[in-house]
Amino acid sequence: MENVVLAQSEETNEGNKNSKNETLSPLGKYEEGMPWNPVEKVILERRSTRAFKPEPLPDGMIHRILEAGRFAPSTGNTQPWKFIVVNSPEILTEMEKDAIKMAKFFMFFIDYTRGNILRRLYILSWVKWIIRFMKNELNPVPFALMSQIAQGKAPVFHGAPTLILMVEDKRGAGCPATDIGICGQNMILAAHSMGAGSCWFGTTKLLMYLPKWKKKFGIKYPYRLNDCIGFGWPSPKADGMVPRETQLVQWYEKGMNDAPRIKKQGE
Amino acid sequence: MKKFTLIDRLRIPTYDKLTHVQTADLYFNAKKCKRCGICVRVCPGGCIVTDKVTKNDLLQDMKKAVKCGMPHVDVLKTGATLCMACFCCGAACPQGAITIKRNFNPKYFYKRLTQTSDMTYPKKY
Ligand SMILES: Cc1cc2nc3c(=O)[nH]c(=O)nc-3n(C[C@H](O)[C@H](O)[C@H](O)COP(=O)(O)O)c2cc1C
Numbered sequence: 001m002e003n004v005v006l007a008q009s010e011e012t013n014e015g016n017k018n019s020k021n022e023t024l025s026p027l028g029k030y031e032e033g034m035p036w037n038p039v040e041k042v043i044l045e046r047r048s049t050r051a052f053k054p055e056p057l058p059d060g061m062i063h064r065i066l067e068a069g070r071f072a073p074s075t076g077n078t079q080p081w082k083f084i085v086v087n088s089p090e091i092l093t094e095m096e097k098d099a100i101k102m103a104k105f106f107m108f109f110i111d112y113t114r115g116n117i118l119r120r121l122y123i124l125s126w127v128k129w130i131i132r133f134m135k136n137e138l139n140p141v142p143f144a145l146m147s148q149i150a151q152g153k154a155p156v157f158h159g160a161p162t163l164i165l166m167v168e169d170k171r172g173a174g175c176p177a178t179d180i181g182i183c184g185q186n187m188i189l190a191a192h193s194m195g196a197g198s199c200w201f202g203t204t205k206l207l208m209y210l211p212k213w214k215k216k217f218g219i220k221y222p223y224r225l226n227d228c229i230g231f232g233w234p235s236p237k238a239d240g241m242v243p244r245e246t247q248l249v250q251w252y253e254k255g256m257n258d259a260p261r262i263k264k265q266g267e
Numbered sequence: 268m269k270k271f272t273l274i275d276r277l278r279i280p281t282y283d284k285l286t287h288v289q290t291a292d293l294y295f296n297a298k299k300c301k302r303c304g305i306c307v308r309v310c311p312g313g314c315i316v317t318d319k320v321t322k323n324d325l326l327q328d329m330k331k332a333v334k335c336g337m338p339h340v341d342v343l344k345t346g347a348t349l350c351m352a353c354f355c356c357g358a359a360c361p362q363g364a365i366t367i368k369r370n371f372n373p374k375y376f377y378k379r380l381t382q383t384s385d386m387t388y389p390k391k392y
Contacts, residue, residue, distance in 0.1 A: 032392070033391050033392070034391065035391070036389075036391070044389045045358075047355050047358045047359070048311070048353070048355060049309075050309050050310070050311055050355065051308045051309050051325075051326065112281075112283075113282060113283040113343060113345075124281070128279040131279050132279055132376075135376070139377060140280070140282045140288050140373050140377060141351050141371075143282055144282065144312060144349045144351075145311070145312050148312045148313050148314070148349065152323065153312075153313040153321060153322065153323065153341075154311070154312045154313035154322060154323070155313075155322070155323065155326060158326070159326055236305045236308070236309070236359055236361075237359065238309060238355060238358060238359050239358065240357075240358030240359065241358065241388055241389055242353070242354035242355070242357060242358050242388070243354065243367060243386035243387055243388050244386060244387070245370055245379075245382035245383055245384065245385065245386055246382070246383045246385050246386070246387055247381050247382060247383070248268050248381045248382075248383065249381075250268075262268065264383065266387045266389075266390050267385065267387060267390075
């Protein structure tokens with residue numbers, strides 16, 4: 001086990017409580033150590049919401065969220081996105097069911113963390129090659145999530161009453177996936193600034209192995225669907241600050257031949 | 268800054284071995300905890316459970332959370348947890364009863380190179 005030092009002790013974990021009467025800094029200004037401004041507050045307190053009230057956001061609010069996406073920056077202003085809003089409880093239930101089915105199907109073959117020792121040894125003899133080949137999809141975290149989904153211990157879309165599918169146009173300039181990420185995060189920040197909750201769902205990709213859903217949503221060339229975002233009223237309230245790992249950042253401040261200074265961001 | 272060696276690059280960790288993937292862990296303060304079940308309900312992977320309820324139970328009906336008992340992180344046979352230190356439970360907990368005991372830190376192929384093991388709240392520079 002690696003040495004883990006937590007700067008957060010039991011007494012100081014009040015950091016995650018949002019105080020009601022905190023003062024905020026005005027926009028368009030910086031002074032050292034000043035309080036957060038409203039934009040920073042939304043960015044830092046945004047948490048992925050994974051428990052929603054059953055009723056969807058009002059249509060006006062969804063339009064307003066989409067507006068934040070429409071005005072996101074994109075390489076060469078290509079706007080390589082297509083939005084699909086899914087509000088229908090019937091379709092959402094069907095999507096959830098099929099995504100669970102797909103997770104079960106895949107995990108039956110590759111989940112070595114379950115079952116007896118023979119199954120484990122057999123799967124381990126070849127699964128790491130598959131992981132190498134699909135290093136992003138089968139990274140430890142999504143792997144564990146799919147295992148939990150397949151065991152019926154976790155949902156896929158967490159009961160979100162509205163999904164906005166972020167469809168990517170593969171012909172976008174530069175790297176369209178980056179544009180999709182920016183566009184989605186724009187919408188998420190807009191939503192949280194209005195008191196809504198949201199969560200990215202990369203597990204949407206599971207549905208893309210089923211021709212049924214590709215056909216339904218019209219996902220064919222030049223389109224690709226990797227992620228969607230769930231929106232709704234959080235229940236319980238999810239937003240609040242959390243601790244994250246400090247980052248070692250290289251600062252190049254001197255000449256061409258000088259080594260960068262490494263500063264610990266967040267310490 | 269950590270180095271990513273050829274061995275690291277070639278070796279895919281075994282996900283449920285703590286020596287290959289250091290999974291995160293949480294501490295629940297039994298004195299502050301009111302057993303409301305909120306952390307169980309918000310956990311991304313259904314990894315926080317109590318002896319009586321799981322996430323899927325509470326997504327259907329929050330009333331099941333009454334007297335559901337003390338939450339804890341689900342532990343696999345191998346000793347690994349499934350927690351990845353997102354701390355959404357901590358952000359949602361009305362009592363501030365949850366703290367992170369250790370961060371998520373995979374080794375070998377997925378080794379993190381610039382993150383440290385210290386975790387801090389946002390800092391006002
Ligand atoms: C592209 C993308 C896909 C994601 N997919 C999922 C998902 O399938 N299920 C889930 O519960 N969370 C998903 N998340 C949310 C992350 O788990 C979450 O952002 C991370 O744990 C950090 O927590 P925070 O958003 O509360 O800060 C996804 C996030 C991103 C950016």
